[in-house]
Amino acid sequence: MKRNIPRGLSAAVLWLCLSASASAASPRPGDVPPDALGNDRAGNPVSVSQHRGKVVIVTFWASWCGPCRRELPILGHVQKTVGRDHLEVIAVNLNEPRADFAAVIRANPKLKLTYVHDxxxxxELYGVTSVPHMFIIDRDGTVAYVHRGYSPEMLEGFVQEMMSLLPPEVLSRAAG
Known part of the structure; x- marks a missing residue:
């Protein structure tokens, strides 16, 4: 007995299967993360590899996410304190209208982060399905730590993790 499957239904099932198989797993510690992150506000491509030799923090965020909005100023302070010669914080906005993305940046002019509108x-390459979602990448370009979500309690651990990846001369400069 032959069954006729409606053409639209079979196409939808095929699309779901392809989407599920195309969705990447989130990089874990020890993995080399996907390189391309998108374009910065000036339209320049941003990649993880262009910052090799630095600690790179890639954080996915959204304007409607309260924890993300609390995390960005902390990351901005860390970026300013450590400096761009040893640390690059890349804040990747997750799939929002450009106006919402721009409004957050305008409201926070002192945050000198590398912003990407994704x-x-x-x-998808990073397997990010919720925000905030942060990847701390070591100076050799591999994922050292991953954080999903945000809480004030994780902050101290995050700072310790990031500092453990910085070269000793940066730590002594920060202490002095």
Whole structure:
């Protein structure tokens, strides 16, 4: 007995299967993360590899996410304290209208982060399905730590993790 499957239904099932198989798993500690993150506000491509030799923090965020909005100023302070010669914080906005993305940046002019407006490809490569979602990448370009979500309690641990990846001369400079 032959069954006729409606053409639209079979196409939808095929699309779901392909989407599920194309979705990447989130990089874990020890993995080399996907390189391309999208374009910065000036339209320049941003990649993890262009910052080799630095600690790189890639954080996915959204304007409607309260924890993300609390995390960005902390990351901005860390970026300013450590300096761009040893640390690069890349804040990847997850699939929002450009106006919402721009409004957060305008409201926080003192946050000197590298901002990327992602319409979905970077998040898909990183397996990001919720925000905030942070990847701390060591100076050799491998994922050292991953954080999903945000809480004030994780802050001290995050700072310790990030500092453990910095070269000794940066730590002694910060202490002095």
């Amino acid at each position: 319409k979905g490809p970077a998040a």
